[in-house]
Amino acid sequence: MIIAQNIGVSIAKTDILSDLSFHAGAGQLTAIVGPNGSGKTTLLKALTGELPYTGKISLDGDDMRSFSTAALAARRAVLPQAAVLAFPFNVLEVVRLGLLSGLHVHDSDLPQRALKHVGLAGFEARFYHELSGGEQQRCQLARVLVQVWHPVRDGKPSWLFLDEPVSALDIGHQLEVMQIARDFADQGGSVIAVMHDLNLTAMFANSVALIAGGRRVIQDSPENVLTDAHISNAYRCNVQVNATPNAGGGAPYLLPHMASIRRA
Amino acid sequence: MVTMDTTVPTAMPRPIGDRRVLAVRVIWLSAFVLALTIVASLTVGASGTSLFAALIDWASDNEIGLREQVILFDIRAPRTLMGVLVGASLAVSGAVMQGLFRNPLADPGLVGVSAGAGLGAILAIVLGGLLPATIAALTGIYTVPIAAFLGGWLTTMLLYKVATNRGRTSVAVMLLAGIAVGALSGALSGVLVYMADDTQLRDLTFWGLGSLAGATWGKFAVAAPLILLSLATTPFLAKGLNALTLGEATAEHLGIRVQRLKNIAILTVAGATGAAVAVSGGIGFVGIVVPHLLRLAIGPDHRYLLPASAFLGATLLLIADMISRTIIAPAELPIGIVTAIIGGPFFLYILLRNRGILDM
Ligand SMILES: Nc1ncnc2c1ncn2[C@@H]1O[C@H](COP(=O)(O)OP(=O)(O)OP(=O)(O)O)[C@@H](O)[C@H]1O
Ligand SMILES: [Mg+2]
Secondary structure (H helix, E strand, O other): OEEEEEEEEEEOOEEEEEEEEEEEOOOOEEEEEOOOOOOHHHHHHHHOOOOOOEEEEEEOOEEHHHOOHHHHHHHEEEEOOOOOOOOOOEHHHHHHHHHHHOOOOOOOOHHHHHHHHOOOOOOOOOEHHHOOHHHHHHHHHHHHHHHOOOOEEOOEEOEEEEEOOOOOOOHHHHHHHHHHHHHHHHOOOEEEEEOOOHHHHHHHOOEEEEEEOOOEEEEEOHHHHOOHHHHHHHHOOOEEEEEOOOOOOOOEEEEEOOOOOOOO | OOOOOOOOOOOOOOOOOOOHHHHHHHHHHHHHHHHHHHHHHHHOOOOOOOHHHHHHHHHOOOOOOHHHHHHHHHHHHHHHHHHHHHHHHHHHHHHHHHHHHOOOOOOOOOOOHHHHHHHHHHHHHHHHHHOOHHHHHHHHHHHHHHHHHHHHHHHHHHHHHHHEEOOEEOHHHHHHHHHHHHHHHHHHHHHHHHHOOHHHHHHHHHHHOOOOOOOOHHHHHHHHHHHHHHHHOHHHHHHHHHHHOOOHHHHHHOOOOHHHHHHHHHHHHHHHHHHHHHHHOOOOOHHHHHHHHHHHHHOOOHHHHHHHHHHHHHHHHHHHHHHHHHOOOOOOOOHHHHHHHHHHHHHHHHHHHOHHHHHO
């Protein structure tokens, strides 16, 4: 369980987040949604220890600040919103970097299995820089999966932090990657994903945190957060939320109205 | 439906993207070529005697002439070993600096670290007499290399601080800052040269030639510890530098203590560059050409790139030194000129092929 209470983050004397609370449990896929610039990435960076914060973040009861770099690397992996790569590694070598945390170094087949898992089997020798945007994103995901392959290790959940994991993907691969995240959670791990696609969020998340302006958070089940009122308010546009037509009481899905965009 | 694959691993064949076996082969090959080059460097030269025969004689425990003995062991041997160490440290500090700055264009010579080290060395030569006696006694013959190391260290830190913002290093800022730092060091060095007396001036000219010609066992003994110490850190840097290619934040998420890694990398660059500059002046382009060629051959994995750079850098410097002392024999061309003539065009070629890099 990750519990963040009264989190504040300021960069260069500007408050990006203030007094924000958030939680995510094992066995759950928790989505962070909100408009551009609302502070989703910043929250994720605070949760992963990348940014200094005020307030309290605890991981399974222990203060996040008390973990060493190595201990954290053994329990969680992070997919950044924008991945960079400085040198011409090939796909296999990038994925193998996930082994650096030292958990699965003995398992030499793991990078290949992870690549197969994200639909990149046969891409091993390709140069990362020569992949398409979506292929690069899936390659990075494979690297992240290799770092914490087992959703539960030594009786403790592993954590995946994914910042917009499907932003560059086609609909087929979006579903595939969301299903990977879903399965990771179903097997006892925990996934925290920043999402822009609210339909995918409604389909796959157990819990949704809607951020607006770096302070207001509404966190609840998808049905309770993804409502006409909340969404219109946060995103400053009109949408219509419907119940899925086929599944009884299934996930809500959203239809935007072209005519009623009321952006300032 | 995709499910998490947690089955027991079954052995798969080594995938085609795996360059590790190739990399190990290249390391062995370059070590072998270096051994051959060392023999050549010991025996090729302007002496006119068959030193190769003498070396064989010596190796099979036969008596060899005094003249051969002097040339082989008092002149060629220290020069060759110095060339090995300097070449290795130039190439390795280039590779480490490129890993640290996450850019294939970062080179101690190019971005002013060598100039900073040079300033340190000149400071020590000219103002060394002003050192408090206790410190002077402590540093002794190591004063110049230590000063060069400090100069290189301060420059590298300054560059990294200026060029890195929020964990990202800007190439343009790095190169421009390097020009500024290099020019400043050059100007201060000029002032110091102006202040130097005659003996110091002779030391300076000798030092500034960028040459291995002055190599003696004494100088070797002074430079070797600092260089070997710097090279000894590289096995501990390799994994971290690999992770760093994904950026500082991701490296940290992968379990690398990035700040410590950067500190050690900067010390390594400064130590290797400083010692090399202290004994041989500024020798350009080895640090940029060698790692670049190796990345093309075996990929950027620092676990292989760093040792291979050491061997290939040493080999190339020995070859350049052989050219420098034979091409206009009996006179000598400073080795810096040879490496610049070979390295300059090659560097332009790299730039031409990778123009996109500067936009990163
Ligand atoms: N390093 C920084 N310096 C200054 N301001 C920053 C910095 N990082 C983020 N911000 C600001 O903080 C706010 C939140 O940024 P953040 O990246 O968390 O947004 P986000 O919700 O992830 O947006 P997006 O959907 O576009 O990814 C933005 O207004 C952004 O301009
Ligand atoms: Mg973001």
